[in-house]
Amino acid sequence: MSEQVAPPPASDVAPPQPAVETPSPVEPEAKKPGARKALGIIGAIVVFVVIAGLKFGLATTIGNFLNKDETADAKAGDCIAELPEVTGTEEEEVDGAKVVECTSTDAAYNVVGRVDGQTETQAKTGTACDQYLKEGEEGYVFYSIEPGKTGYLLCLTKKA
DSSP states (O other): OOOOOOOOOOSSOOOOOOOOOOOOOOOOOOOOOHHHHHHHHHHHHHHHHHHOOOOOHHHHHHHHHHOOOOOTTTTTOEEEEEEOOOTOOOOOOSSSEEETTTTTEEEEEEEEEEEEEEEEHHHHHHGGGGGGTTTTTTEEEEEEEESSEEEEEEEEEEOO
């Protein structure tokens, strides 16, 4: 008979330890593409404002933004809300003139004509509106012209 020799049991071998998971290194959060896009848009707006400020003057740019000329797009057939009453060759500065629906109770004047490219001197003569007024019809001139530049004038008649 043959004998088998087995190695003696190892008593000084430590029992196997459970595996400990080591945390993986923390990856930095990826920047959101939306944030980068928003910064790009804000940057473009800032560049636009700076260029407009340099080209047109910062005060004029801000002033035009805050005090938009509501009659700038007025044309024949539109109506204008009540304006201060003037007679003869009187002039009065007006703030807040605006185009309104002709069916509105605020409508006080009809725009019968518009003349662009007028200087302040030309507008003050009022002759540019003669072609839009009927014989004997009382007319008014409303203009928006910066000193030393050209602008537009509106030829108005009192709304019936």
